[in-house]
Amino acid sequence: MRNDVAGIGVRGETSLRRGLSLLDTFRRGERELSLTQIARRAGIPKSTAHRLIGELVAWGGLERTEDGLLRLGMRIFELGKSVPLQNELADVARPFLDDLYNITHKTVNLAVAHGLEIVYVEKIEAPDAPTVSRPGERYPIHCTALGKAILAFSPPALSDRVIQRGLIARTSHSITSVALFRKELAGVRSTHLAFDREELVPGLFCIATPIFDSSGHLLGAISVSSLESMAGARNLGPALLTISRAMSRELGEHVVASA
Known part of the structure; x- marks a missing residue:
C-alpha cells in the first residue's frame, strides 16, 4: 500500500512538473503556439502534451484560439497579479x-x-x-x-x-x-x-x-x-x-x- 501511494505521489509530481513545463514553452513575443510546437519544446510526446494541455485549458492556464492554437490564459495573469x-x-x-x-x-x-x-x-x-x-x-x-x-x-x-x-x-x-x-x-x-x-x-x-x-x-x-x-x-x-x-x-x- 505504501509503495502504491508513493508511486502515485511520484507520478503526480512528474505530471505537475510536465504541465508547468508547457507554460514555459511560450517565448518572448510569442502569443500563440501549436500543439506540435509546445510538445517539441517541452520534449514530451504529443499525446502527453495533448492531455496536459486539456487540463491546463480546463484550469484556465491556457486558452484555445479560433484557429486551434494555444495561448496563455487569464488565470496566469491573475496569479501574476496576486x-x-x-x-x-x-x-x-x-x-x-x-x-x-x-x-x-x-x-x-x-x-x-x-x-x-x-x-x-x-x-x-x-x-x-x-x-x-x-x-x-x-x-x-x-x-x-x-x-x-x-x-x-x-x-x-x-x-x-x-x-x-x-x-x-x-x-x-x-x-x-x-x-x-x-x-x-x-x-x-x-x-x-x-x-x-x-x-x-x-x-x-x-x-x-x-x-x-x-x-x-x-x-x-x-x-x-x-x-x-x-x-x-x-x-x-x-x-x-x-x-x-x-x-x-x-x-x-x-x-x-x-x-
Missing part, C-alpha cells in the same frame, strides 16, 4: 517610474532578481523604442544593467554562482571575463550606477540603479533603456539616483504603514 511583494513594489514604484519617464522620454523598467535571472516587474515603454522585454519576462542577470545593479549589492555568493555557471555572451559586447566582471560590479558598488553597453541587444544602451527599503534591504533595480550611446546613458545618472532615493524613502514609509 504575487504580493512584486505587486506592492510595482504599486509604490509606478509614480516614480512615471516621473522618470517624463524626465527622460525613454523606456523605464523595474526588475527584481529570481535565481540567476532578473524578472521585469513594471515597464513604461517609449513609443519609438524597440520592444526588448515585457513585464514577467526573464533575462540572465549578468548581461543587463538591472542585473548588475542588483548583483553588486547582493551577497557575494550570488555573483559567485553566476560566475560558476559561466558568463555566457548574448552579444559581442557581453562581458565574459571574470576579472572584468568583478571589476564592473565593484564600480557599481562605488557609484550605485550600472551600465549595459550593448551587452544584451546590439545597439541598445541602458543605465540602472538599485532600490532599497528604508532599512537598506535590497529590493530590486530601476533602469532607463533604449538609449543610443553611453554618453546619453551617463547623462541620466543624476536623475536616476534622485528617483531611486525618493522611491526608497516611499517604500520604507509604505512598509511601515502596512505593518
Whole structure:
C-alpha cells in the first residue's frame, strides 16, 4: 500500500512538473503556439502534451484560439497579479517610474532578481523604442544593467554562482571575463550606477540603479533603456539616483504603514 501511494505521489509530481513545463514553452513575443510546437519544446510526446494541455485549458492556464492554437490564459495573469511583494513594489514604484519617464522620454523598467535571472516587474515603454522585454519576462542577470545593479549589492555568493555557471555572451559586447566582471560590479558598488553597453541587444544602451527599503534591504533595480550611446546613458545618472532615493524613502514609509 505504501509503495502504491508513493508511486502515485511520484507520478503526480512528474505530471505537475510536465504541465508547468508547457507554460514555459511560450517565448518572448510569442502569443500563440501549436500543439506540435509546445510538445517539441517541452520534449514530451504529443499525446502527453495533448492531455496536459486539456487540463491546463480546463484550469484556465491556457486558452484555445479560433484557429486551434494555444495561448496563455487569464488565470496566469491573475496569479501574476496576486504575487504580493512584486505587486506592492510595482504599486509604490509606478509614480516614480512615471516621473522618470517624463524626465527622460525613454523606456523605464523595474526588475527584481529570481535565481540567476532578473524578472521585469513594471515597464513604461517609449513609443519609438524597440520592444526588448515585457513585464514577467526573464533575462540572465549578468548581461543587463538591472542585473548588475542588483548583483553588486547582493551577497557575494550570488555573483559567485553566476560566475560558476559561466558568463555566457548574448552579444559581442557581453562581458565574459571574470576579472572584468568583478571589476564592473565593484564600480557599481562605488557609484550605485550600472551600465549595459550593448551587452544584451546590439545597439541598445541602458543605465540602472538599485532600490532599497528604508532599512537598506535590497529590493530590486530601476533602469532607463533604449538609449543610443553611453554618453546619453551617463547623462541620466543624476536623475536616476534622485528617483531611486525618493522611491526608497516611499517604500520604507509604505512598509511601515502596512505593518
